[in-house]
Amino acid sequence: MSNLIILPIIFPFIIGAVLIFFSKSSRAQRIISGISALLMVGISAYLAVLAFQQDTVILESGDWVAPYGIILVLDNLAALMVLITSILAASCLFFAFGTISKKREKYYFYPFYFFLIVGVNGAFLTGDIFNLFVFFEVMLLASYVLIVNGGSKYQLRESFKYVILNIFGSALFIMAIAWIYSVTGTVNMAHLSERVAEINQPGIVTVIAVMFFIVFGAKGALFPLYFWLPKSYYGPPAALAALFGGLLTKVGIYAIIRMFTLVFYHEPLFTHKGIIVTAAGFTMLLGVLGAVSQFDFKRILSYHIISQVGYMVMGLGIFTPLAVAGAIYYIVHHMFVKTALFLLAGATEKITGTTDIKAMGGLIKSQPVLTWSFFIAAISLAGIPPLSGFFSKFPIILAGFQEGQWVISAVALLVGLLTLISMMKIFGYVFWGENKLTERQNNMSVTNLLIPIAPLVAFSIILGFAAEPIFTYSLHIAEQILEPSNYVNAVLKE
Amino acid sequence: MEILIIIVAGIMIGASVYLMLSKSLIRIIIGTGILSHGILLMLLTMGGLKRGGIPVLDDSVQQYSDPLPQAMLLTVIVITFALTAYMLVIAIRVYRELGTDNVEELKGVPREDD
Numbered sequence: 001m002s003n004l005i006i007l008p009i010i011f012p013f014i015i016g017a018v019l020i021f022f023s024k025s026s027r028a029q030r031i032i033s034g035i036s037a038l039l040m041v042g043i044s045a046y047l048a049v050l051a052f053q054q055d056t057v058i059l060e061s062g063d064w065v066a067p068y069g070i071i072l073v074l075d076n077l078a079a080l081m082v083l084i085t086s087i088l089a090a091s092c093l094f095f096a097f098g099t100i101s102k103k104r105e106k107y108y109f110y111p112f113y114f115f116l117i118v119g120v121n122g123a124f125l126t127g128d129i130f131n132l133f134v135f136f137e138v139m140l141l142a143s144y145v146l147i148v149n150g151g152s153k154y155q156l157r158e159s160f161k162y163v164i165l166n167i168f169g170s171a172l173f174i175m176a177i178a179w180i181y182s183v184t185g186t187v188n189m190a191h192l193s194e195r196v197a198e199i200n201q202p203g204i205v206t207v208i209a210v211m212f213f214i215v216f217g218a219k220g221a222l223f224p225l226y227f228w229l230p231k232s233y234y235g236p237p238a239a240l241a242a243l244f245g246g247l248l249t250k251v252g253i254y255a256i257i258r259m260f261t262l263v264f265y266h267e268p269l270f271t272h273k274g275i276i277v278t279a280a281g282f283t284m285l286l287g288v289l290g291a292v293s294q295f296d297f298k299r300i301l302s303y304h305i306i307s308q309v310g311y312m313v314m315g316l317g318i319f320t321p322l323a324v325a326g327a328i329y330y331i332v333h334h335m336f337v338k339t340a341l342f343l344l345a346g347a348t349e350k351i352t353g354t355t356d357i358k359a360m361g362g363l364i365k366s367q368p369v370l371t372w373s374f375f376i377a378a379i380s381l382a383g384i385p386p387l388s389g390f391f392s393k394f395p396i397i398l399a400g401f402q403e404g405q406w407v408i409s410a411v412a413l414l415v416g417l418l419t420l421i422s423m424m425k426i427f428g429y430v431f432w433g434e435n436k437l438t439e440r441q442n443n444m445s446v447t448n449l450l451i452p453i454a455p456l457v458a459f460s461i462i463l464g465f466a467a468e469p470i471f472t473y474s475l476h477i478a479e480q481i482l483e484p485s486n487y488v489n490a491v492l493k494e
Numbered sequence: 495m496e497i498l499i500i501i502v503a504g505i506m507i508g509a510s511v512y513l514m515l516s517k518s519l520i521r522i523i524i525g526t527g528i529l530s531h532g533i534l535l536m537l538l539t540m541g542g543l544k545r546g547g548i549p550v551l552d553d554s555v556q557q558y559s560d561p562l563p564q565a566m567l568l569t570v571i572v573i574t575f576a577l578t579a580y581m582l583v584i585a586i587r588v589y590r591e592l593g594t595d596n597v598e599e600l601k602g603v604p605r606e607d608d
Contacts, residue, residue, distance in 0.1 A: 130566055137573050144580060156588050157600045160519070163584060167526050167577055168514070174533045174570055181563070182540035 004050070005059050005074040007043050008082050008121040011036070016114030026105045030097055033110045037090040040117070044079070044086040051079035052473075055480070056490035058127070066491045067191040073127035073491060076477045077328065081124045081254055084332060087455070088246045088339050089117050094452035095343050096239035099350060104150050104237070112149070116142035116243070123251050127491060129180070130187045132255065133173050136219070140166050143248060147236050155235040162232040169218040176211040183208065190491035193263050193484050202267050209264035209271050213256065213279075220252025221306050222313060223282035230290065230302040238346020241298060245305050246339035250331055253312050257327070260316060261481045268319050273405070276317035281411045284310030288418040297345045297355040297430070300422055301338070304381065307415055308334050314412060315396045318403050325478035326395030329471060333380070333388040333463055340377045340456035344370065347449045348430060351441055357426055362435030366442045369450055371431045373457045378427060380460045382420035388463035391471065499539045506532030519585045519595040523578065530574040537570065538563055 015036040022028040051057060051074050059072040074082075093113065100109060119139025126132050144166075148159040181187055183204055184195040196205055218225040229249070233241050256276075264271060287306030294300045312334070315327025345355065347370055352360050364371045380387035383394075393416060400409035435442070463470055480486055506528050513525030541563030547555035549564065589595050 130569075134569060134573075137577075141576065141580070148584065151587065151591070153591050156584065156591055160581075160584055160588055160600070163577075163581055164514070164522060164526070167581070168529070170573075170577075171526075171529050171533045175536055177566070178533075178537040178540040178563075181537075182542075187562075187566075 002050070002057050003059060005047060005057055005072050005125060006061075008040070008047065008086070009072075009118055009125065011040065011043065012114040012117040012121070016111045016118065019111040019114065020108065023106060023108055023111075026102065029105065029110045033093060033114070034097070036114075037086070037093045040086040041090055044083040047074060048079040048083045050074070051076050056487065058491055066493065067186055067188045070131050071127040071188070071491060072125045073487070074125060075480060075487065076473075077254075077257070077481055078124045080328070080332065080477065081250070082121050084335050085117065085120050085124070085247060087459075088243065088335060089113075091339065091452045091456055092239045092243040092246075092343070095242070095346065095449060096237075098449045099239055099346055100237055101150070107149060109146070109149055112142045112145045116146065118142075120247055120251055124254060127189050128187055129177055129189060129192070133170070133177060136173070136251070137170060139248070139251065140170070143244065146240055147232060147244070149236070149240075152235070158231045158235050162228055165218065165228045169215055172211065172218075173215045176208060176215055179208050179211065188491070189258070189262055190488045193488050194492070196263055196266065205264065206267055206270060209260070210275060212259050212264070213271070213275060216252045216256045216259070217279065218252075220249045220256060220313075221283075221309055222279050223286060223310075226283065226287065226306045229306060230299055233302045233305070234296075234298055238298075238342060238349060242339045242342030242346065245301065245342050246335045249305055249309055250335060253309060253331065256313065257316050257324075257481070261324070262484050262487055265484065272317050272319045276313055277405065277408050280310045280314035280317055281408050282310075283307065283313065284415045285411055288415045288422070291422045292418055292425075295357055297348065297357050297426060298342070299355075300357075300426060301341050301345060304419065304422070305338060307419065308338070308381075310415070311393065311396060311412065314400070314408055317408075318396070318399050318405060320399050320403060321475060321478045321482055322395050322402070323399035324482060325471065325475040326392060326399060328474040328477050330392040330396065332470075332474070333392040333460070336456050336459045336463070337377050337381050337389065340453055340460065341374070341381065343449075343453045343456070344374045344377065347446045347453070350446060350449060351444050352437065357429040360430045360436060361433040362431070362437065364431045365435060366437065366444075367446070370446065373450065373453060374431065375427060376457055377460060378423035379420070380464065382423050383416050386464050388460045388467075391464060391467040395471070495543045496539050499535060499543065503532045503535040503539065506535065517597050519588065519597065522597070523581050523585060526581065527578060530570070534567055534570060537567055
């Protein structure tokens with residue numbers, strides 16, 4: 001229907017390939033990558049409007065009709081995710097210009113950065129599970145290289161574990177694809193949805209559903225498969241940690257939402273309200289407990305990723321339009337706020353030269369803009385009313401109470417409180433208190449680093465104050481994805 | 495035939511899990527290699543192992559074996575090949591920089607180096 005929707009995949013791919021030739025000149029790399037990151041934002045904004053007007057846009061690659069060829073599907077959810085991805089990518093890229101070392105830059109940092117975007121966008125747009133696997137691998141291979149880029153001892157040690165765990169996860173993904181292929185005889189998602197609905201074999205299909213949940217849960221850092229995340233995300237420089245924290249786990253969550261609304265919705269009492277909600281509860285609680293116990297800026301934020309992933313999955317697990325809309329709103333909010341927080345941690349590290357919050361203090365006097373940006377992002381993360389965090393947690397918890405899921409809703413409320421405590425712990429140690437900085441650190445200016453963060457903090461405020469139109473939009477998305485026949489009919493054209 | 499191959503694949507995956515839980519880096523990498531073999535065997539078997547011609551178009555052949563799992567298999571083979579090559583390089587770097595191939599010793603205080 002429209003060839004445009006391949007642009008979020010092909011455009012960064014071409015740019016990444018071109019950048020390989022300029023690896024020696026950091027100036028040329030910065031100009032090319034900067035301009036194309038901004039172009040990406042434009043392209044994906046246009047696609048989001050297109051998806052909003054036409055509901056579902058599909059592209060059959062090579063003119064092979066739906067179940068036989070690979071298709072790309074751009075519905076509202078995918079368009080939204082692609083749009084946020086490109087905004088975050090641009091932000092982190094401009095932040096990287098100011099922070100990343102020449103040595104890292106020379107060894108193909110920017111090409112792999114764009115290949116990572118190729119994988120993420122591809123995973124959002126594809127309509128075929130084997131193709132989803134391939135794009136996962138594109139994304140993961142780029143992330144393996146980026147996470148070890150620089151080659152410090154810490155990075156080598158932790159990225160080896162990251163690579164092994166993800167290879168095992170990918171092997172399970174192949175196994176799950178093999179099983180579902182043997183049961184249904186297809187790998188196209190719309191066709192799968194149709195066949196799983198009419199095959200009427202709940203036993204084996206539920207087993208496969210749980211297998212997919214384990215696979216995507218390992219990518220998305222859900223209980224009990226989250227242990228790799230805090231250490232791996234600690235190693236790479238701040239710009240990358242921010243991009244990973246904002247994007248990579250959310251690809252897993254997106255895949256869970258896609259599979260469990262489109263294909264595996266036959267037995268929601270066991271899969272959604274049983275397994276997913278339980279996993280979400282433990283993820284939220286254990287993630288935030290880890291965060292409360294830490295005294296390191298980046299590590300606290302890494303543990304918070306885990307607990308917030310739990311909220312999104314909880315929204316899916318409750319499985320009403322209100323809850324799923326809340327989960328989508330939460331993903332949007334979380335991606336902006338978490339990236340902003342990681343970048344602010346990076347700016348603080350640039351000033352103080354450490355990430356240990358006990359070694360810092362009194363930044364409020366020399367860095368008022370940084371302090372208040374952090375304050376806004378932190379209370380937004382904890383869910384204080386005028387900001388985005390409140391309006392995304394509120395529908396999820398409200399839907400939890402409406403559906404009688406008392407335990408999980410109580411856990412969600414408690415986790416909000418603990419999030420606030422750990423955020424205020426950072427604020428108290430780093431920004432308040434006696435000034436522990438040297439003269440040179442006091443006079444340091446980080447304005448060039450704060451500019452890329454500003455739009456993200458602004459988005460957090462806008463998402464809070466313009467809650468009504470945005471919530472209407474996410475409710476629209478939720479209703480669209482909770483009615484799989486929309487997707488199936490658009491793809492298979494019946 | 496399928497049952498036999500599934501048992502073989504199960505043994506391979508079991509062996510790979512055993513190897514991946516061991517302490518030496520190189521044994522872990524061998525484990526991932528065997529794991530991918532087991533998974534690929536499963537993928538092939540799940541498409542069905544019925545008798546048929548090779549999937550190359552030929553007028554005399556009445557029935558072909560399923561071509562789709564074979565295509566998926568080829569993709570997965572090259573991906574796992576790339577991953578194995580990358581992991582071996584990482585293992586060499588880990589050995590050179592940290593001076594050990596024992597995963598028990600790959601822990602400690604963060605950031606003591608840079």
